[in-house]
Amino acid sequence: MVKKKWNSYPFQGSAFVKFKEKMKCLKGDLKVWNKDVFGDINTSKKRTLQEIEVFDCQDCSGILTEADRLKRSVLVTRLRELDKKLDSLVCQKARVSWLKYGDSCTRFYHSTLRWRRLKNEVKGVEVGGQWFEEPCTVRLEAKKLFETRFKATKDLGVRLDGIEFKSLSTEVSLSLIAVFTEKEIRDVVWQCEGTKSPRPDGFNFNFLKKS
Structure with a gap:
């Protein structure tokens, strides 16, 4: 039923647009099929x-x-x-x-x-053995506490002299901003567990791989 309906949708445009529109139509047809069956x-x-x-x-x-x-x-x-x-x-x-x-x-x-x-x-x-509930006093003491805890010192005790950091090559750096290819997207989908679904009411990866 799914294969027959999927092949009957006559959409034009890019592969992604056709895939999205077919998924919408298939979802509606599955609801009708579920009600009939x-x-x-x-x-x-x-x-x-x-x-x-x-x-x-x-x-x-x-x-x-x-x-x-x-x-x-x-x-x-x-x-x-x-x-x-x-x-x-x-x-x-x-x-x-x-x-x-x-x-x-x-x-x-x-x-x-x-x-x-x-x-x-x-x-x-x-404060000093006395209990204070005034909002101004509470705010002031809270401010002092966090200033003491997170105040930076002049000497952090960290030295980076003489350390050679690894850097990416030009080819790898350019690959990080390159456009995703169809093969990369396919490889990612195929590495996902087939019974998993991106969302509760979505299609699982077995369906995506087969379709």
């Missing part, structure tokens, strides 16, 4: 539970046949598969939502922020 998982799960409930009622009444028991076993297996698919879908959506929206605006989230703010708050400083 798998359908709505929640609806399928609800319908399967209703069918299992019918067989359970027949079992309680003592009218469940062996053929019906076999059908119920198949439905239970299907229900487990739907649960796995639903769990996988929830995990994928959670990763996308995390990258898109970040932390949810919940009571737990804000209570955690308040706790961290109170924990990191500097309420006062002790």
Whole structure:
């Protein structure tokens, strides 16, 4: 399906532009294909539970046949598969939502922020055995502390006399600012693990290598 759709997109322009536009169209076609093949998982799960409930009622009444028991076993297996698919879908959506929206605006989230703010708050400083909470005194003592810690001395104690540093050749220096070639990009992609994906809702490197 992917190969057939990929070859059917008639885009013109550079290779990168065609690749980008094809990826956009393929993503939309995959959504349509997923809906046609798998359908709505929640609806399928609800319908399967209703069918299992019918067989359970027949079992309680003592009218469940062996053929019906076999059908119920198949439905239970299907229900487990739907649960796995639903769990996988929830995990994928959670990763996308995390990258898109970040932390949810919940009571737990804000209570955690308040706790961290109170924990990191500097309420006062002790100077000469006395406790001060005035903001001006706290700022002044903090300034003195960091000035003492990070104040540079006149003699750093480092000597670089007589040390020969390695330098890049002219050819290597020019290669650092050269335009990337198609072979270099291909080599980088081929060195990546095939099952990895640049982002949660992207295509993995197996797809990129094959396409």
